[in-house]
Amino acid sequence: MLTQGSIAGNTPYWNGTSWITNNSNIFNNGGNVGIGVTTPAAKLDIVGSIKITDGTQGVGKVLTSNASGLASWQTVGGGSGWGLAGSAGTIAGTNFIGTTDAQGFDIRTNNLLRTRITTKGQIETYNTGQSVFISEGARCR
Secondary structure, X not given: OOOOOOOOOXXXXXXXXXXXXXXXXEEEOOOOEEXXXXXXXXXXXXXXXXXXXXXXXXXXXXXXEOOOOOEEEEEOOOOOOOOOOOOOOOOEXXXXXXXXXXXXXXXXXXXXXXXXXXXXXXXXXXXXXXXXXEOOOOOOO
């Protein structure tokens, strides 16, 4: 039989010999569960390291979720992004670097704007002392 604990919300555990009822390892306040915290502020509130092992974890992977919230380990940079060392299997006219909204496309070095392709297709260069605008139908003067 379990002995009564002195702190509401403590979750008893069996240590191999007897039930431990007064601890702060796992705490349940009736709506939230805390591990290592006695005042959980979310459905699961953990203070300390977390280890999630399902056989697909690995070096450089990140934990992501689908639309239903089901978590899975994914390789960083996987998916439809462009790789820093280049991308293979691209299709001209389908794959592109740019924007899909009405915003210009900026190119930076040292976090300074160097070139912008505007929504009108103009190429603007910056930090050169002068700006150069190139567009369809441009004329030399």
